[in-house]
Amino acid sequence: xxxxxxxxxxxxxxxxxxxxxxxxxxxxxxxxxxxxxxxxxxxxxxxxxxxxxxxxxxxxxxxxxxxxxxxxxxxxxxxxxxxxxxxxxxxxxxxxxxxxxxxxxxxxxxxxxxxxxxxxxxxxxxxxxxxxx
Amino acid sequence: xxxxxxxxxxxxxxxxxxxxxxxxxxxxxxxxxxxxxxxxxxxxxxxxxxxxxxxxxxxxxxxxxxxxxxxxxxxxxxxxxxxxxxxxxxxxxxxxxxxxxxxxxxxxxxxxxxxxxxxxxxxxxxxxxxxxxxxxxxxxxxxxxxxxxxxxxxxxxxxxxxxxxxxxxxxxxxxxxxxxxxxxxxxxxxxxxxxxxxxxxxxxxxxxxxxxxxxxxxxxxxxxxxxxxxxxxxxxxxxxxxxxxxxxxxxxxxxxxxxxxxxxxxxxxxxxxxxxxxxxxxxxxxxxxxxxxxxxxxxxxxxx
Numbered sequence: 001x002x003x004x005x006x007x008x009x010x011x012x013x014x015x016x017x018x019x020x021x022x023x024x025x026x027x028x029x030x031x032x033x034x035x036x037x038x039x040x041x042x043x044x045x046x047x048x049x050x051x052x053x054x055x056x057x058x059x060x061x062x063x064x065x066x067x068x069x070x071x072x073x074x075x076x077x078x079x080x081x082x083x084x085x086x087x088x089x090x091x092x093x094x095x096x097x098x099x100x101x102x103x104x105x106x107x108x109x110x111x112x113x114x115x116x117x118x119x120x121x122x123x124x125x126x127x128x129x130x131x132x133x
Numbered sequence: 134x135x136x137x138x139x140x141x142x143x144x145x146x147x148x149x150x151x152x153x154x155x156x157x158x159x160x161x162x163x164x165x166x167x168x169x170x171x172x173x174x175x176x177x178x179x180x181x182x183x184x185x186x187x188x189x190x191x192x193x194x195x196x197x198x199x200x201x202x203x204x205x206x207x208x209x210x211x212x213x214x215x216x217x218x219x220x221x222x223x224x225x226x227x228x229x230x231x232x233x234x235x236x237x238x239x240x241x242x243x244x245x246x247x248x249x250x251x252x253x254x255x256x257x258x259x260x261x262x263x264x265x266x267x268x269x270x271x272x273x274x275x276x277x278x279x280x281x282x283x284x285x286x287x288x289x290x291x292x293x294x295x296x297x298x299x300x301x302x303x304x305x306x307x308x309x310x311x312x313x314x315x316x317x318x319x320x321x322x323x324x325x326x327x328x329x330x331x332x333x334x335x336x337x338x339x340x341x342x343x344x345x346x347x348x349x350x351x352x353x354x355x356x357x358x359x360x361x362x363x364x365x366x367x368x369x370x371x372x373x374x375x376x377x378x379x380x381x382x383x384x385x386x387x388x389x390x391x392x393x394x395x396x397x398x399x400x401x402x403x404x405x406x407x408x409x410x411x412x413x414x415x416x417x418x419x420x421x422x423x424x425x426x427x428x429x430x431x432x433x434x435x436x437x
Contacts, residue, residue, distance in 0.1 A: 012291075016290075020286060020287075020290060023286075027286065028198065028243070028285065029286050029290040030192055030194065030195070030289075030293070031293070050188060052188065053349055055342065055345065056342075056409070057338050057341075057342075058195060058198065086393050086406060086408075087402075087404050089402065098397075098401050098402040099401060101401060101402045101404060102403045102404065103406070104403070104404065104406060106405075106406040106408065106409045106410070107408045107410040108342075108386075109348055109410065110348065110349070110352075131194075131195065131198050133202075
């Protein structure tokens with residue numbers, strides 16, 4: 001048998017708990033992506049990939065958080081189903097990393113989320129998706 | 134022989150990829166026609182396909198969020214509160230009903246009607262134990278948070294996380310059919326909620342959300358497809374899902390192009406999408422969807 005058995009009342013991952021708090025008091029939790037990656041041989045395409053449906057007339061907040069022992073910082077890129085980048089929490093020109101991105105969605109569809117740590121470094125983090133007003 | 138098998142696998146991977154990614158044609162969203170993979174072959178790939186698909190089915194709390202945005206008041210009439218968990222005898226009924234009640238729980242939580250969710254929580258606990266996944270549903274903590282009405286986000290997190298863990302466990306333990314049922318149950322109930330509300334509150338945004346379900350409908354059907362010939366219950370479910378798909382076939386979803394606009398705000402980034410999706414659905418098509426959704430939902434919970 002595979003799978004992890006949780007006991008009643010077992011506490012959740014503390015990083016997810018604190019990251020949910022970082023999302024703000026009015027954010028309503030939807031989903032989280034727990035990302036743990038070793039150092040990449042070379043920085044390139046984002047390694048952690050997932051899909052998620054996003055719906056028109058909804059404002060989503062993507063909050064990225066890092067574990068203390070993480071060497072790199074968690075960054076997110078989202079592409080739509082035509083492979084067009086709609087969100088990037090990292091601006092390679094300025095080197096700026098945004099801890100959260102609000103996305104006002106006007107096109108319903110299934111989107112491709114990609115996470116990695118800056119410069120392909122080793123890291124542990126979580127991306128929390130919430131709805132905000 | 135080995136080479137034939139290789140080409141067959143290649144073809145299946147291509148078909149799955151086509152079904153998942155190439156449903157857009159000339160700017161419109163259309164159902165892929167190559168969605169009927171032979172049952173035996175689909176079963177071989179189901180674990181991987183289900184893992185991917187199950188994660189991107191929309192959450193019922195997003196429908197509830199839209200209703201709140203439209204200032205639609207809460208109504209207990211939409212809930213399946215008449216369901217008696219003790220009357221669900223087969224694993225099929227238990228898993229499907231677990232999904233139905235999960236969506237109801239999301240609706241109650243979003244409207245902070247958490248004091249009245251205790252009965253539903255008890256039924257969820259019983260159903261989860263009935264398919265041996267009760268260990269993932271943190272009943273006591275969710276009940277405490279519900280009664281305290283203190284922290285909505287934590288309540289949403291624990292409720293959604295419990296369902297996610299149940300889903301992952303079932304898929305990881307060769308019980309993917311129950312995971313598929315639970316996910317389809319969640320979707321059916323959220324769709325029922327939206328279609329019942331739209332009768333009283335015929336808002337364009339809500340109508341569009343109902344029409345946009347076409348985007349994920351094929352994924353839901355693919356979730357169930359490996360099990361359609363498993364037994365009579367599954368065969369009926371698959372037929373029902375096809376009935377819904379038939380009602381959606383002529384609904385058009387078109388797209389207008391645009392580049393996202395980004396601004397920095399309070400240390401974060403705000404991105405507004407200017408590209409839009411647009412739903413073209415007649416009142417008659419909507420009426421058909423409302424009817425088929427109600428009929429199927431009622432048929433699947435008739436045990437009560």
